[in-house]
Amino acid sequence: MPGRRKFAYAVFVAACIAAGGAHAQAPPGGQSPLSAIDWLDDTTPVIGPVGPGLPGSDGAEPPVAGGVSTPDVSVIPLAQTEGQEAVGLLASHVTGLPETLWSASAAPALEARIARADFRVVPSLQELLFTLMLAEATPPLGADAEGFLTVRAGKLSEFGVIEASEAMVERLPLQSGAQFDLWFELTLLAGLEDKACARLSAARELSDDYAAQIFCVMRAGDWDEASLLLDTADALDLLSRTEERLLRAFLDPESAEMSVGLAPPRDISPLEFRLFEAIGNPLPTAGLPIRFAVADLRDLAGWKAQLAAAERLARVKALSPNRLLGLYTARKPAASGGVWERARAIQKLERALVEGAAPQIGAALLDARKQLAAVGLQHVLAAIYVPQLQGSALGAEAARAYFELTLLSKDYELATAQGVAQARQARFLESLARGAPRGAEALDDPLASAIQAGFRQTAPGPRLAALIESGKLGEAILVAAGDMARGVGGDWPAMKSAIAALRSMGLENVSRRAALEMLILRRGS
Structure with missing residues (x-):
């Protein structure tokens, strides 16, 4: 191998070993990759009995469903499933969602709703969105199972849920260019490009992306063929200017030195991102879409970059709180301010x-809550510390903080307002956690009053009712979640209808937790 190519290959191999090593390390506690998202470890279906006072209920308070669990995922190409159309990573018995979740909806309208879905302002609704995208289900009208699965995987990757979306797409036959190109991008983001390159090298017709083909030939160490392919693609104008310069810099160290100041494109691709890294010019991910943040979780990044990336991902429920905790406690902070x-x-x-x-625990809890609330991470604090703080003798202010953090946790029903400061508000929050809010009239709080009215509303509005009655369950859940999130901006009618709809569809747990989050997190956002 010529000296220059040895150098380029060594640079790239070093980057990939670091990337692959970071990916291969087991998360704390021996978690599986999908368990990097904490709520996937829950064991009860997201769909439960309908709420009290709604059609089909007996008036009794329903049991609370938790979230979803992580089943063992076997990777089987759809072509080998003999016509089975329900595809996804979470089985129906795990989520409680029927496989016909989407089948009555029209594909164009549904896919447009999925494209718009963004519920990050309310963590429980964001969890619900991820569950919908991961659930095993048959496709909507006018779509095939494989095409619709790529839509769902794309939505997951948009929020940085890379490993789960890659696992979903890998189940496809990957016989179309669109399917393979999506999978290739996901493997680049997840640090798993070796298997994608192996498949592409064995069947070049899988993708028309010449940059990907040249990249994989370089990965295989065939520098002569890579040089020929690069020159040919460049002559035929098959590469963007950025792709051509990056690939040539990867192939030739002299070109790499001249490309140090190369500006990244506005809409950078995962391949371009990895090539910048391979030529020794890694890009910061803070200003890039959140799906690139997973790259900064690797040991290649400094501690501050790792922390910033982990916070971005945890904020949208794409990273386990325990993973963030591990980074927070990895070493002594080197400076002051911010992260x-x-x-x-x-x-x-x-x-x-x-x-x-006890005094030190209370003071430390208040400081931690203040710091994490400022960046929208109170739900992380709740997930980690509510169990550990149970039974602690806390002062009045710290006890109030613990009460609210408990309401933000999966154990929210255990929160008790007894002895908590701001008693009227605390009693209202406690009653909301039980599913029967009362006392909002005394609070002079329009959001609390609207939430109380929503829980007392016996039926959703006409738009949501029509979706439910026509069997468009998944679409109805998407619309209801979006309408409830609009309550953050003061759209009370939409939110009240959404609460009634979610409860009528058996999403009692989601409706309570989302309402609690809207009330508590608004003050710490």
Whole structure:
């Protein structure tokens, strides 16, 4: 191999070993890749009995469903399933969602709704969106199972749920260019490009993307063929200017030196992102779409970049709180302000819990809550520390903070308002956690009053009712989740109808948790 190619190959192999090593490391606790999303570890269906006072209920308070669990995922190409059309990673018995979730909806309208769906302002609704995208289901009218699965995988990857979306797409036969190109991009983001390149090298017709083909030939170490393909593609104008310069820099160290100042394109692709890294010019991910943030979780990135990326992903429920905790406590903060203060606050709370002194625990809890609330991460604090703080003797202010954090956790029904400051508001929140909110009239709070009215509303509005009655369950859930999220901006009629709709469809747990989050998180956002 010529010296220059040895150098380029060594640079790239070093980057890939670091990337692959970071990917291969087991998450804390021996989690499987899908369990990197914390709510996938729950064990009860997302769909439960209908709420009290709604058609089909007996008036009793329903049991609360938790979330979804992670089944063992076997990767079987759809072509080998003898016509089975229900595809996804989470089985119906796990989610409680029927396989006909989407089958009555028209594909164009449904896909447009999925494209618009973004419920990150309310964490429980964001979890619900991910569950819908992962659920095993038959396709809508006018779509095939494989095409619709790629739509769902694309939505997951949009929020940085890369490993789950890659696992979904890998189940496809990958016989069309669109399917393979999506899978290739996902493997690049997940650090799994070796298997995609192996498949492409064995069947070049899988993709018309010449940049991908040249990249994979380089990965295989065939520099002569890579050089020939690159020159041919360049002569035929089959590459963008950025792709051509990056690939040539990867092939030739002299070109790499001249490309140090190469500006990234506005809409950078995963391949271009990885090529910038391979030529020794890695790009910061802070200004890129969130799906690129997973790259900064690797050991290639500095601690501050890892923390910033983990916070971005955890904020949209795409990363386990425990993964973020592991990064917060990995080492001593090197400076002050921003992410360093959050890491310092979490480490202080960890020490206080070990030492066991109630005053220190309370002070540390308040500081940690203040720091994480400022960046929309209170739900992370709740998931990690509510179980650990149970039974602690806390002062009045810290007890109030613990009460609200409990309401943000999966154990929200255990929260008790007894002895908590701001008693009227606390009693209202407790009653909401039980599914029968009362006392909003005394709070002078339009959001609380609208939520109470929504839980007392016996039927959704005409638009949602029509979707439910026509069997368009998945579409109805999407619309209801979007309408409930609109309550954050003050659209009370939409939110009230959405609460009634979610409860009528058996999403009691989601409606309660979302309402609690809307009330509590607005003050800490």
